[in-house]
Amino acid sequence: MSDLRELYQEMILEHSRSPRNFGPIENQNLSARGYNPLCGDEVEIFLHRDSAGILQEIAFEGCGCAISTASASILTEVLKGRSEAEVREIFSEFRGMVAGDGSPPSRDGLMKLKVFGGVKEFPSRVKCATLVWHTLIQALDEQDGEVCTE
Amino acid sequence: MNRQSPIDEPGQASVELSTVRSLFPCLDQVVHGHPLVYLDSAATTQKPTSVLAALNSYYREDCSNIHRGVHLLSEKATARYEGVREKVAGLINATDSREVVFTRGTTESINLVARTIGRDRVGAGDEILISTLEHHANIVPWQMLCQEMGAVLRVIPCSDDGELVLDDLDTLLNEKTRIVSIGHVSNAIGTVNNVKLIFQAARRVGALNVLDAAQSVSHLPIDVQDLDCDFLAFSGHKMYGPTGSGVLWGRMELLDSMPPWQGGGDMIRSVSFDGTTYADVPWKFEAGTPDIGAVIGLGAAIDFIRSIGLEAIQAHEQVLLDDAVLKLGAVEGLRIIGNPVERVSSVSFILEGIHPHDVGTIMDQSGVAIRAGHHCAMPLMKYFGLPATIRASFAVYSETADVISLLEAIETAKAVFR
Numbered sequence: 001m002s003d004l005r006e007l008y009q010e011m012i013l014e015h016s017r018s019p020r021n022f023g024p025i026e027n028q029n030l031s032a033r034g035y036n037p038l039c040g041d042e043v044e045i046f047l048h049r050d051s052a053g054i055l056q057e058i059a060f061e062g063c064g065c066a067i068s069t070a071s072a073s074i075l076t077e078v079l080k081g082r083s084e085a086e087v088r089e090i091f092s093e094f095r096g097m098v099a100g101d102g103s104p105p106s107r108d109g110l111m112k113l114k115v116f117g118g119v120k121e122f123p124s125r126v127k128c129a130t131l132v133w134h135t136l137i138q139a140l141d142e143q144d145g146e147v148c149t150e
Numbered sequence: 151m152n153r154q155s156p157i158d159e160p161g162q163a164s165v166e167l168s169t170v171r172s173l174f175p176c177l178d179q180v181v182h183g184h185p186l187v188y189l190d191s192a193a194t195t196q197k198p199t200s201v202l203a204a205l206n207s208y209y210r211e212d213c214s215n216i217h218r219g220v221h222l223l224s225e226k227a228t229a230r231y232e233g234v235r236e237k238v239a240g241l242i243n244a245t246d247s248r249e250v251v252f253t254r255g256t257t258e259s260i261n262l263v264a265r266t267i268g269r270d271r272v273g274a275g276d277e278i279l280i281s282t283l284e285h286h287a288n289i290v291p292w293q294m295l296c297q298e299m300g301a302v303l304r305v306i307p308c309s310d311d312g313e314l315v316l317d318d319l320d321t322l323l324n325e326k327t328r329i330v331s332i333g334h335v336s337n338a339i340g341t342v343n344n345v346k347l348i349f350q351a352a353r354r355v356g357a358l359n360v361l362d363a364a365q366s367v368s369h370l371p372i373d374v375q376d377l378d379c380d381f382l383a384f385s386g387h388k389m390y391g392p393t394g395s396g397v398l399w400g401r402m403e404l405l406d407s408m409p410p411w412q413g414g415g416d417m418i419r420s421v422s423f424d425g426t427t428y429a430d431v432p433w434k435f436e437a438g439t440p441d442i443g444a445v446i447g448l449g450a451a452i453d454f455i456r457s458i459g460l461e462a463i464q465a466h467e468q469v470l471l472d473d474a475v476l477k478l479g480a481v482e483g484l485r486i487i488g489n490p491v492e493r494v495s496s497v498s499f500i501l502e503g504i505h506p507h508d509v510g511t512i513m514d515q516s517g518v519a520i521r522a523g524h525h526c527a528m529p530l531m532k533y534f535g536l537p538a539t540i541r542a543s544f545a546v547y548s549e550t551a552d553v554i555s556l557l558e559a560i561e562t563a564k565a566v567f568r
Contacts (some may be wrong), residue, residue, distance in 0.1 A: 004512055015253075040523065040538045041505070125507075
């Protein structure tokens with residue numbers, strides 16, 4: 001049960017039940033879709049990136065497991081107002097935390113991302129946590145098509 | 151039924167259930183600190199020691215390529231490999247063991263039919279009929295054939311009970327229907343389909359009948375003559391055999407009329423640069439060195455099944471399945487998907503407010519192996535408006551204690567998400 005509590009931290013459960021920034025935004029200028037065929041998780045991300053490269057708005061929509069829904073919800077909270085370049089660096093750190101050396105993102109305002117630290121012990125769930133991040137990068141790259149975790 | 155209950159059938163070897171379980175070494179292990187509870191047999195079954203021994207003895211004692219070898223090892227390997235055709239024919243009541251073609255599995259068997267006789271028989275505007283309950287392996291090959299030929303894929307609908315709705319069968323089947331390919335048992339929810347009725351109707355319009363028996367061959371007696379099918383496909387690994395073994399059975403006159411599928415060694419009679427003449431059925435469909443060990447293992451798996459008897463296996467599994475369905479149905483916040491009159495081996499369900507993938511992870515932490523996902527039946531999931539379900543599936547080695555562990559793991563999942 002302790003490993004499970006490490007994975008399903010209260011904040012993850014809470015965000016999965018009441019996801020923030022859920023649904024399309026009016027002024028979006030970038031979007032992308034992601035899909036995890038393993039579990040059927042689907043996510044669509046909506047961004048408003050201003051001319052200076054700052055993500056002024058981030059929202060998402062989709063259905064998925066608690067890990068993927070919470071990951072998307074928390075992502076929209078912690079990345080809003082950050083620059084595209086910084087977001088790409090944070091993604092790299094996030095990936096390191098859940099699938100690499102386990103060290104959490106270091107910069108300010110990213111405490112919430114640490115709740116996904118437990119995912120590292122569940123290799124089959126890493127893709128759940130990273131799906132929305134890959135989808136975000138796809139949107140920033142302005143690439144067509146759907147991100148697929150497989 | 152408890153651990154000590156015998157699986158008994160008149161005229162068959164009687165095997166104690168406790169003995170059956172002990173024949174599966176993979177079941178005897180601890181997962182995340184709990185004894186393994188394996189409820190994913192519809193994905194693949196565990197393998198009994200006799201199958202492992204057959205694989206071992208082929209590789210240790212008779213390892214050699216089959217056919218055309220003049221040395222002893224090749225003769226022994228060939229005899230063992232070819233002998234399995236007889237065992238398969240006996241299992242499905244085929245009249246001629248040459249009608250048994252070895253493949254890698256159900257998927258390859260269905261693709262073989264689609265790519266050979268499918269291309270011969272299906273033209274622009276023709277129709278192929280499948281059902282909503284199909285596994286992707288019995289959807290995609292036909293979709294590809296339809297795209298290539300300009301044909302139309304038609305689908306028998308299903309009800310909320312997860313049963314095929316056959317009311318409009320007479321319009322779904324018409325003079326344009328060339329092939330009807332139906333799963334015997336739904337892998338996602340366990341429904342037993344009335345394939346005999348569908349095949350009789352298909353016969354009236356002159357369509358070919360293909361039976362996907364992947365989910366039935368280890369649970370129900372199959373008689374290809376009684377079912378009146380033209381082709382039957384199944385996998386060895388879902389019936390206690392090794393992965394990489396599979397069967398396509400077909401009527402001799404059809405197999406004989408079909409072009410070969412893959413070209414290469416072993417499927418020829420003679421080759422020159424002016425042309426090639428092909429080997430006889432079934433060898434013309436077995437190009438290249440097959441998975442000899444896996445086929446020999448399949449033979450041992452058939453011996454294992456017959457030593458207990460399919461009727462006895464079915465009776466044992468049905469008690470467990472009925473018990474599971476009853477108990478799951480009483481769990482608060484749990485919804486069983488489908489309520490077919492006849493169901494074997496599998497039950498699918500969801501837990502209110504908890505995604506199946508999360509349930510799967512939590513159950514795994516309790517040592518309970520179930521499958522969470524779309525079960526390669528995405529059209530069926532779409533019909534039920536679900537991204538995924540949790541599926542528990544049973545086999546001959548399953549026991550009442552497994553159902554209890556399943557229910558406990560469900561309560562753990564609910565507790566984590568409370």
